Amino acid sequence: MTSARTAALDWRSCAGACVVALIAVLAAWLGGVPLVSSTAALILVATMIATGLTIAILRHFEPARPPQPGTVAKPLPSAPSLIETPNYSSEVPSQTRDGLAMLGRQIDSYRPLFNKVKVEATAINEETETAATGIILRLQSVDHAISDLLEFLASSNSNDKVIALIERTEAHLDSNRRLINDFVIRRGNDIEESRVRFQDIEEVTARLAKTIGTIRTIARQTNMLALNATIESARAGDAGKGFAVVAGEVKLLARQSDKAAVEISRGLDSLCQAIAASVDLLIEKRIERERSELDTISDAIGELTENIERLVSHQRDVLEKVHGESERIAQPILQLIGSIQFQDITRQRLESLAGEFDQATIHLGLIEDSMSDLSKGNHVPELTNLITLTATSRSPVSRQPGDLAIELF
């Protein structure tokens, strides 16, 4: 069907609709239908006429038939930037011109709406891309921090360093413990050596005591000799008086010698007792006290070692926990970084919609051109259906059931 024929049919439809409207009103009036007033009747008539015009125009612009095989859709002419007031021909009825002008204004009102949709879609794309980029950067920042922590834990061998430090500390503590034990042994040896020396002193004292006994025996025998000499001097009479004096002096010396020997013996006994007392008081008790104190130090060292081992164990547990938790957090972060791809899909969908609105805007321009031609009584070219136009635009996400998400060729 040509455009001219279509236009003719449309105008016949319009006229028919107007006649039907007038007949309907007249019949209602003659039939006693209670119309409120003549004004209401005129409004009804005008409404019917407008309806007829609208039907005629809509029929004129109804979607074109699908193109026949082998036919090529006409290229789109560029759309006018602004609606120009049509220069209606005087041959076209004024009501038609008014109706077309009204419809032109209605169509023109869609242009800012479509433009707004496109601007909004672009703004949404920019905002979501900015937000998605920010999210990824923050996620990567967190991921890098976790990676750094894991790398520090893994590569810096901080656990091994702590263990090495503790092992060195334990070695120092063992060394100190050995020094203490050596000191105790040395002190024991000193005690034993002191005892041996005291025994030597006792032996020397015993030998001196024997010597003193010999001295006292000699003193007693000397005294006996002096007594015998006194007796023999008495027998000798006057000749022996001088000898008796010597015998008396010898006797006196013997008694003094014995007395001195007794005093030496007593002194040696006192000396031995004093030395024994020194050994008991100054050595054994002191050593005992030192041993007790050293045992306390040794116990403290042992407890310190156990605490360090517990600390190492606790630190190892903490490090393992940190490592495990870090790994547990890293995986969802990676998933989140990957899932941000939805923004690109959304962007493409919005861009596709904006493209379709562009097509619609162009199509509206063509309709306006056609209406302008119509108002001038000119030939109206056949338009390509909008659905056909938008179907050629880029498909944002066109995955069909059965399509492989991943395919290696």
Add this chain to the structure above:
Amino acid sequence: MKRILIIDDSATILLSMEGVLAKAGYAIDKASSGEQALTMLNDGLRPDLIITDLYMGAMTGTDLIRLARQVTGLRFTPMLMVTTESQQDKRIDAKTAGATGWLVKPVAPAALLQVVRQVLPER
């Protein structure tokens, strides 16, 4: 360290893929258009793998792959197409141009790494 060139006009996709692949130990180069990527390749960049989007403006990913195959040293380099497009004829076009594989967005990180390791088996 294997080097991967990623081409996409979406900064989000570039960052997302870089985050996933860099964490797996790959060195990443990025380009936001086919023209920029082709310039980088002509200037001597020799990645071990190329991952490209399909729709990126004037030069599509299929165009890029077709031209990149003509660059010396890239004849046997694996080239993957990652796109929202899933139509079979587009896949055939890409395959004819020299694409190694076709991945439909969104690609899960684990799936992406699996495919990358599959096409870079010597790593």
